[in-house]
Structures are given as structure tokens and as C-alpha cells.
Amino acid sequence: MSIVLVGLNHKTAPIEVRERLAFTDEASVASLRMLVDGEIIREGLVVSTCNRVEILAATGPQHVAEAAARLSGFLSEARDVPREVFSKHLYTHADEAAVRHLFRVASSLDSMVVGEPQVLGQVRRAYTTAVGAGTAGRVLHRLVHHALRVAKRVRTETGVASSAVSISFTAVELGRKIFGSLKGSTVLLIGAGEMAELSAKHLARAGASRILVSNRTYRAAVELANKFGEAAAVDYSQLTAHLAEADIVICSTAAGEYVITPEMAAEARESRRNRPAFFIDISVPRNVDPAVGSLDNLFVFDIDDLEAVIASNIREREHEAQRAELIVESEVMQFQQTLRDLDIGPTLGALREKLQSIALEEMKRQRQRLGNLTPEQEKAIEALLMSTVNKISHPVIHRLRRSYDTGEEDNVQAWRDIFHLDD
Amino acid sequence: MKPFLYAALAAYVVAAIHSVLAFVNKRRLTERVSLLALVAGFVAHTAALVADWVGDGHYPLFHLHETISFLAWTLVIAYGVAVYRYGVQRAFSVFTLPLVAWLVFISNFLRGSASLLPSRVIGGEAAWLFPVHTTLLLFAYASFFVAFAASVMYLLQERELKLKTFSAIFHRLPSLSTVDEIGTGAASVGFTLLTLGIITGVVWSSSRNGRMWHNDPIEIFALLTWILYLALIHYRAQWRGRKAAWLSVAGFALVLCTFIGAMLMGGYHVFG
Numbered sequence: 001m002s003i004v005l006v007g008l009n010h011k012t013a014p015i016e017v018r019e020r021l022a023f024t025d026e027a028s029v030a031s032l033r034m035l036v037d038g039e040i041i042r043e044g045l046v047v048s049t050c051n052r053v054e055i056l057a058a059t060g061p062q063h064v065a066e067a068a069a070r071l072s073g074f075l076s077e078a079r080d081v082p083r084e085v086f087s088k089h090l091y092t093h094a095d096e097a098a099v100r101h102l103f104r105v106a107s108s109l110d111s112m113v114v115g116e117p118q119v120l121g122q123v124r125r126a127y128t129t130a131v132g133a134g135t136a137g138r139v140l141h142r143l144v145h146h147a148l149r150v151a152k153r154v155r156t157e158t159g160v161a162s163s164a165v166s167i168s169f170t171a172v173e174l175g176r177k178i179f180g181s182l183k184g185s186t187v188l189l190i191g192a193g194e195m196a197e198l199s200a201k202h203l204a205r206a207g208a209s210r211i212l213v214s215n216r217t218y219r220a221a222v223e224l225a226n227k228f229g230e231a232a233a234v235d236y237s238q239l240t241a242h243l244a245e246a247d248i249v250i251c252s253t254a255a256g257e258y259v260i261t262p263e264m265a266a267e268a269r270e271s272r273r274n275r276p277a278f279f280i281d282i283s284v285p286r287n288v289d290p291a292v293g294s295l296d297n298l299f300v301f302d303i304d305d306l307e308a309v310i311a312s313n314i315r316e317r318e319h320e321a322q323r324a325e326l327i328v329e330s331e332v333m334q335f336q337q338t339l340r341d342l343d344i345g346p347t348l349g350a351l352r353e354k355l356q357s358i359a360l361e362e363m364k365r366q367r368q369r370l371g372n373l374t375p376e377q378e379k380a381i382e383a384l385l386m387s388t389v390n391k392i393s394h395p396v397i398h399r400l401r402r403s404y405d406t407g408e409e410d411n412v413q414a415w416r417d418i419f420h421l422d423d
Numbered sequence: 424m425k426p427f428l429y430a431a432l433a434a435y436v437v438a439a440i441h442s443v444l445a446f447v448n449k450r451r452l453t454e455r456v457s458l459l460a461l462v463a464g465f466v467a468h469t470a471a472l473v474a475d476w477v478g479d480g481h482y483p484l485f486h487l488h489e490t491i492s493f494l495a496w497t498l499v500i501a502y503g504v505a506v507y508r509y510g511v512q513r514a515f516s517v518f519t520l521p522l523v524a525w526l527v528f529i530s531n532f533l534r535g536s537a538s539l540l541p542s543r544v545i546g547g548e549a550a551w552l553f554p555v556h557t558t559l560l561l562f563a564y565a566s567f568f569v570a571f572a573a574s575v576m577y578l579l580q581e582r583e584l585k586l587k588t589f590s591a592i593f594h595r596l597p598s599l600s601t602v603d604e605i606g607t608g609a610a611s612v613g614f615t616l617l618t619l620g621i622i623t624g625v626v627w628s629s630s631r632n633g634r635m636w637h638n639d640p641i642e643i644f645a646l647l648t649w650i651l652y653l654a655l656i657h658y659r660a661q662w663r664g665r666k667a668a669w670l671s672v673a674g675f676a677l678v679l680c681t682f683i684g685a686m687l688m689g690g691y692h693v694f695g
Contacts (some may be wrong), residue, residue: 019482057494067647156451157448157450159449159594162594174584176598177580177584177593177598177599178584178598178599178600179598179599180597180598180599180600180601271650273660273663274660274661274662274663275663276599276664276666293585294585296666297663297664297665299584299585301587305587309587309589312588312589366609388519419530
């Protein structure tokens with residue numbers, strides 16, 4: 001059995017092309033049913049996300065080239081897009097390369113942001129859709145499940161997905177680094193702004209239990225506070241007092257001067273009995289005097305600092321991706337073995353069964369001559385027969401495997417004929 | 424008994440190697456191997472101590488090799504408590520287990536030169552206090568080691584957070600507040616044990632020859648250590664964070680002086 005993959009992604013095709021070829025779930029169900037003919041294309045599935053459109057098919061080893069051609073033709077027909085529009089963006093992988101590609105996609109090594117978690121769910125959904133359409137059989141079943149397993153391994157054994165690559169998650173991650181758990185912590189939001197809100201939301205989801213909102217105009221603070229469940233608007237003129245309550249302070253005002261001075265921060269710190277505080281300053285010009293950061297137990301990160309952390313996290317992910325590639329490589333080898341067993345397995349099983357049934361048949365025929373036997377003796381005779389059969393069939397099976405591995409299909413067929421396995 | 428200590432050494436070496444590997448590759452499996460080997464090592468180590476106690480007829484904490492072996496044993500316990508309470512196996516293993524393996528190795532190496540116990544230790548009304556005194560102190564030192572390790576982790580991370588550049592180690596250490604908590608907790612436990620250890624020592628000494636203080640280097644260092652940790656605990660809130668961590672490092676340096684000083688300078692507190 002061979003696997004063929006045809007597709008394009010964010011690296012090979014511009015968004016204008018990708019969007020024209022994208023499939024909805026319903027569209028892919030209908031098209032897949034048309035695509036799979038049981039002859040050339042035996043199984044098929046479509047992975048369609050905003051970054052990629054890929055069609056994966058199982059076919060016979062002799063049909064690889066034809067299957068690839070069909071898949072690109074299918075893409076054109078199903079989405080009603082002339083082939084010239086996308087053919088130069090298209091890549092085709094067969095067998096090992098196709099398996100490797102799918103494993104890399106599922107492990108998020110082929111993503112725009114390496115390690116992003118969505119693609120795994122998208123692969124899983126593509127499979128469910130294909131199962132629903134009845135176009136995923138035993139080959140794709142094994143392949144996708146193996147891909148999900150590889151993705152899990154990559155996730156747990158490497159750091160490709162372990163570090164934050166957005167402002168809000170970086171804030172959460174740094175908060176965790178300082179406070180351990182964010183459970184029960186208090187967040188003070190000064191000013192409004194999309195990024196600040198998003199960060200506060202992520203912090204709340206990570207366990208921060210109280211959100212205080214402060215704004216130069218009280219009414220704006222109340223409005224913003226209403227957006228969060230557990231938030232309270234606080235008086236802007238009492239900022240120092242509220243600073244003392246806050247473990248994490250997010251600043252994003254349009255003020256032209258520093259809103260938080262070292263004096264304020266030091267005073268707040270004293271009434272917090274020196275417990276650490278984390279200042280996230282995402283405003284430009286900055287709202288938190290950088291001198292605050294030189295005070296003990298106070299940690300200040302401005303927008304540039306956060307961006308720098310993200311940049312280094314991305315580098316770290318790319319570095320970890322190299323380790324992930326090794327995992328993928330070894331799993332590809334393993335899957336090739338699985339695929340082989342899937343092909344040669346039935347032959348081996350049939351052979352064993354055939355020989356065993358001959359032995360059991362003979363035993364049944366000669367049973368009366370043996371007279372009365374205890375159940376133990378009967379079992380012993382059976383075991384003896386089975387082990388004899390296995391010993392005799394062992395070299396044959398060994399030969400069969402080797403013939404298959406070296407692609408001598410005639411030899412495999414010869415053995416099948418000898419033992420009448422096809423009758 | 425020697426075979427037990429050899430077995431303990433072998434298991435500790437395995438645990439130490441795997442702790443370093445786990446720190447680097449962050450694999451759960453490696454971490455688990457390290458933990459299992461450590462538990463096996465600890466059981467063998469405990470058996471070795473008990474066998475020594477029964478076999479030699481004295482509490483296995485007198486000669487230098489015994490002290491070192493016992494210290495390693497207390498380190499494993501202190502480490503175990505920290506890991507159990509705070510779930511910080513990965514980082515603390517890499518600090519502790521290589522040291523434990525090394526100490527047990529040295530202890531094995533130094534064995535054989537053991538002489539009989541001097542009568543000054545065996546005799547006296549309150550003779551039973553002597554092993555209590557030494558045991559308490561070794562547990563105190565082990566706690567101070569945990570506090571020291573936590574403080575080093577604190578300082579490393581605090582520095583990186585201030586500089587905003589993060590090394591590979593940064594992501595492998597527990598959070599600032601966790602190591603801060605462990606540091607203060609371990610220092611408090613250590614201080615309590617140190618206090619009790621000093622008291623039992625003083626009582627034992629005075630019951631033996633009527634003198635409570637001998638101007639011995641180990642006594643002076645112990646007193647300094649005691650004062651330093653007293654200050655650390657008393658000013659816990661004011662010095663929270665970096666200052667407390669540095670103090671804890673200094674405290675541990677004093678502990679080392681106590682230990683090494685005693686060996687080098689001789690005096691009343693001589694091992695063996």
C-alpha cells in the first residue's frame with residue numbers, strides 16, 4: 001500500500017490561492033466520496049486550514065503517479081479552480097515523504113508559528129470528516145493515529161510548544177515564573193487597550209481571581225470592568241493604594257508621562273510587605289518609570305522587553321524543532337514497518353492458519369487411536385503440533401518477509417500459490 | 424556493612440546521572456528512573472547505617488566516614504521533603520543527587536581506617552545526648568543545604584528576570600516564589616534543628632566535664648551561623664527575595680566553614 005499527498009501551504013502559496021482552494025467540512029465530505037474509487041484512490045482525506053490545503057490518499061504501489069495526478073485534478077474540479085492557478089504552488093509527496101509530511105504537519109513543525117496547537121485538532125477533524133464520509137480505511141486510520149501519537153510525543157518530549165509567542169501568553173508565563181501559580185492573584189489594569197484587556201483575560205483564565213480596573217475617567221473604568229466577570233472599577237486618584245493590592249499591574253494608558261513612579265512603587269511594595277509585583281507596561285510612551293525595575297522584588301517588562309522574550313522563545317522553538325525532527329524521522333521508519341505489516345500481515349496470518357488447521361485436522365482424525373487421554377495430555381499433544389507447525393513455517397515466513405521488503409511481489413505470490421492461500 | 428553501602432553508592436550514581444539527564448532533556452521517564460534509583464539507594468543506605476550500628480556497636484555517626492555517609496543520608500531526606508512538598512524534583516535533583524553520590528563515594532573511600540571510639544564519648548551520664556546532638560546538627564546542615572540550593576535558584580532567576588534575558592536553565596527551575604518559600608521554610612527548619620542541636624551539645628558537654636564552651640572553632644562558627652539564620656528569619660519580611668537569598672548563601676558558607684574548619688583546625692570537636 002502506498003500513500004500520496006498533494007497540497008499547498010503558506011510557504012508555497014499566497015493567501016489568494018489558498019482561500020480559493022479551501023474546503024469546508026461539508027464540501028470535503030461530498031468531494032471525497034467522488035474522489036475515492038476503490039481502485040486507484042482507495043482511501044482519502046482532506047486537511048484544509050487557513051494555512052494549508054492538502055489531500056492525502058492511500059493507493060496501490062503501482063498507482064502512485066496516477067494517484068498524484070488525480071489528486072491535483074480533483075483539487076481543481078472540486079473547488080472549481082483552473083489548474084494553472086495553483087499548479088506551480090503544489091507539492092507532491094509519496095510514501096515515506098508523504099508520511100513524514102503529515103507527521104510534521106500534525107506535530108506543528110510545518111506551521112507558520114512552530115508549535116502552535118491548533119493544527120493537531122485540524123488534522124483530527126479532517127480524519128473524523130473522512131470517517132464520516134466513509135473514505136478513511138485501515139491505512140489512513142493507522143496513519144492518522146500514528147500522526148497524532150507523534151504529535152503528542154513531540155509536544156511532551158521537546159520544547160516546541162512550551163514557550164509563549166504572544167504578548168498575552170508571555171505575560172502569563174512570566175507571571176507564573178514569578179508567582180508560581182497565578183491562583184488567587186490580583187491584577188490591576190490601568191488604562192484600556194485591546195492588548196491590555198487580552199492579557200488580563202488570559203491572566204484571569206490562568207487563575208487570577210481579582211481584576212481591578214482603573215482609568216482617568218471613572219466611567220470608562222466601570223465600562224471596562226463590566227466586560228470582565230470578577231472585576232471592580234477603582235479610583236484613579238487612589239492608585240498607590242491599589243498598587244499595594246496588585247500582584248500584577250498592566251499599564252496601557254495614553255499618558256505622556258510616567259504613571260507609576262519609583263516612589264509610588266516603593267510605597268506600595270512596603271505595604272505589601274515586600275511581596276513581589278510584576279509590571280507589564282504595554283504603552284508607548286511608557287507608563288512605568290524604568291527605575292521601578294531596579295527595586296528589589298519588582299519586575300518591569302515594557303513592550304520591547306516582551307517582544308524580545310517572544311523573539312527568543314521563537315528561536316527556542318525552532319531549536320527544539322530540530323530535536324522534534326529526529327522524533328518524526330524515527331516514527332516515519334516505524335510507520336513504514338506498520339504499513340509493511342499491514343500488507344504482508346494477512347498473507348502471514350493466512351499461512352499460519354492454513355498450516356495449523358492441517359495439523360488440527362490430522363489430530364482429529366487420529367484422535368480415536370490414541371485412546372483415553374487426560375486433559376493435560378490432550379493439551380500437550382496440541383501444543384506439540386502447534387510448535388512443530390511454527391518451527392516448520394518459520395523459515396517460510398522469514399523468506400516471505402524478505403521477499404516483500406525487497407519488493408519481490410512475484411515471490412510472495414508464488415508462496416501464496418504453493419499453499420493455496422487464495423482459494 | 425560494606426555491601427549495603429556499595430549498593431547505595433551504585434544506586435545513587437544512577438540517580439545522579441539520571442537527574443542530570445532529566446534536567447537537560449526534561450523527560451518524565453528519566454526523572455522517574457532517577458527517583459526509583461534514589462529510593463533504592465536510600466533503602467540500601469539506611470540498611471548500611473543500621474548494619475553499621477548493630478555491627479560496630481555504636482551509633483554510626485562518629486568517625487569522619489560515618490559522618491559523611493550520615494550527612495548524605497540526611498541530605499536525601501531533606502531533599503525528599505522538599506520534593507514531596509513542593510514538587511520540584513527536576514531542579515533540586517540536579518543540585519542534590521550528584522553531591523549525595525559524591526559524599527557516599529568519599530565515605531566508602533575513607534572506610535577502613537576506623538579506630539575504636541575514644542572513651543570520652545562513651546562515658547558520662549548523658550552519653551545518649553551525644554548522638555542526638557550530632558544527628559540534629561546534621562539534619563540542620565541538610566536543611567541549610569536545601570535553603571542554599573533554593574537561594575541559588577532564586578538568585579539565578581531573579582538576575583535573569585531583571586536583565587530580561589533568559590538562559591536554558593531559567594525554564595528548568597521552579598518559580599521565584601516557590602524557591603523563595605522553600606528557602607525560608609528550609610532555613611526555619613534548619614534553624615530550629617541547629618538550636619536544638621546546640622542546646623543538646625551544651626547539656627552533654629556540661630554533664631561530662633562541667634564546661635559548656637571550649638572556644639573551639641566549630642563552636643564559634645556554629646554560633647555565628649546561628650546568629651545569621653536568626654537574623655534571616657527575624658527579618659524575613661523586610662529582606663524577602665534577593666537579600667534573604669544572599670544571606671542564605673552566606674549562612675551556608677558558614678556551615679561549610681564549621682564543617683571543614685573542624686577538620687582542619689582540630690580542637691575539641693574532632694572526628695574520630
